[in-house]
Amino acid sequence: MIAFVSGRVAALGPDTAVVQVGGVGMAVHCAPRTLASLRVGQDATLSTSLVVREDSLTLYGFADDDERQVFEVLQTASGVGPRLAQAMLAVHAPDDLRRAFATEDEKALTAVPGIGKKGAQRLLLELKDRIGAPVGAAAPAGGAPRAASWR
Incomplete structure (x- = not known):
């Protein structure tokens, strides 16, 4: 690579x-x-x-490794290739995508050309647990910040 x-x-x-x-x-x-x-x-x-x-x-x-990481995670969903993953990053910043998945915001995903209502539902189901929490999110209960899943 x-x-x-x-x-x-x-x-x-x-x-x-x-x-x-x-x-x-x-x-x-x-x-x-x-x-x-x-x-x-x-x-x-x-x-x-x-x-x-x-x-x-x-x-x-x-522009940075965070954007690259989100690009690669997006491609793990069925039906998402590099062009669609890049289109998602063209419409939403990486943290905005994480927030959309965390809040199950179908509307944010359907704003991307090539993603309809059913596609957005499938993506939410497949990627919600894999894409991670928004960087600006509060620390989980217990006080200690959670380590990034890719480390």
Whole structure:
């Protein structure tokens, strides 16, 4: 897996950034929020997730590891591939998605293009316990903060 790419931003497209890494231009698919923070000619570091398919290797880039982690958890649900996971992150920040799952907010999920009412219900059922609590949430009873599930 390619954990991150770091280098000068060579070009920006509607959903892709080209980052020059060691003389090679790496096309990295990014959500609009991440692309908005990049500028051509400036250095950038993007956390990445490499999606391997039979006919392609696609690199997805994120502003931070939290966004990448949520992207990967979303793909564990049936019917959710990298494009839909990225669309979810384009509409909602990672913590907003966690909050939507914690409160079973169907409406927040159906705001994502490609997710209908039944799809939102299925996602809530499959991911509610896997996606984790919102970062801004209060500590669980017992006083001690709960460790992140991925550690």
